[in-house]
Amino acid sequence: MKYVNLSKKIVDQNFVFIIISFFLSFFFYKGRLGGDDLQSFIFAFNLIETFNYNLPDYLQDPSNGWQFSHRKIWILQNLIIISITKVVNSFIFFDLKYFSNYFCGWLLTFYSFYFFFLFLKILLIKKININLSILISISVFFGTS
Numbered sequence: 001m002k003y004v005n006l007s008k009k010i011v012d013q014n015f016v017f018i019i020i021s022f023f024l025s026f027f028f029y030k031g032r033l034g035g036d037d038l039q040s041f042i043f044a045f046n047l048i049e050t051f052n053y054n055l056p057d058y059l060q061d062p063s064n065g066w067q068f069s070h071r072k073i074w075i076l077q078n079l080i081i082i083s084i085t086k087v088v089n090s091f092i093f094f095d096l097k098y099f100s101n102y103f104c105g106w107l108l109t110f111y112s113f114y115f116f117f118l119f120l121k122i123l124l125i126k127k128i129n130i131n132l133s134i135l136i137s138i139s140v141f142f143g144t145s
Contacts (some may be wrong), residue, residue, distance in 0.1 A: 014077040017114055017117040017118060017121070018114065020077075020113070020117060021110055021113035021114035021116075021117060022110065024069060024113045025106060025109040025110040025112075025113050026106070028109060029105065029115075030105075030119035031108040034119045036071065036074070037053060037074070037105060039067060039071070040067070040071045040074035040075050040078055040104075041078050041100075041101055041104050041105075043064065043067045043068070043071070043075055043078075044079045044082055044104075045078075045082055045100065045101075046058070046077050046084065047075075047079065047080050048079065048083065049096075055068075060143075077104070077107065078100075078104050081100060081103050081104050081107065082096075082104070083099040085099050085103060089117070110140060114143070116137055117138065117143045119137050119141070120133055120134065120137040123136060123137065
């Protein structure tokens, strides 16, 4: 019963969190991917552009198999974004790699802001002091691992 009440309180303000996260993520996103995110993007982009969605042939390379086994969710997310930008690119011509790279990275920034606000709201619902809630949220989302 406690979970249902907490979930209802969070859903009531969900739209506000999405709007704030949307604008903040565009403002703070640095415009490039790095590390694991970049490797997942390259995997997905090459799968679409070079192998035309032919996953079994693409996985013949052992490094691609390792990437796929460790980053399935990121790759799936990137495949969806790249496919959508590819469809839009058939109507409005732009640099597919640049814009799909941008939106794949932007989505990660959006997730970070959205879940930051969601976590902060959960702490406040649990009756934790607002100053302590902000400190904990900042430490979890923007602190070191």
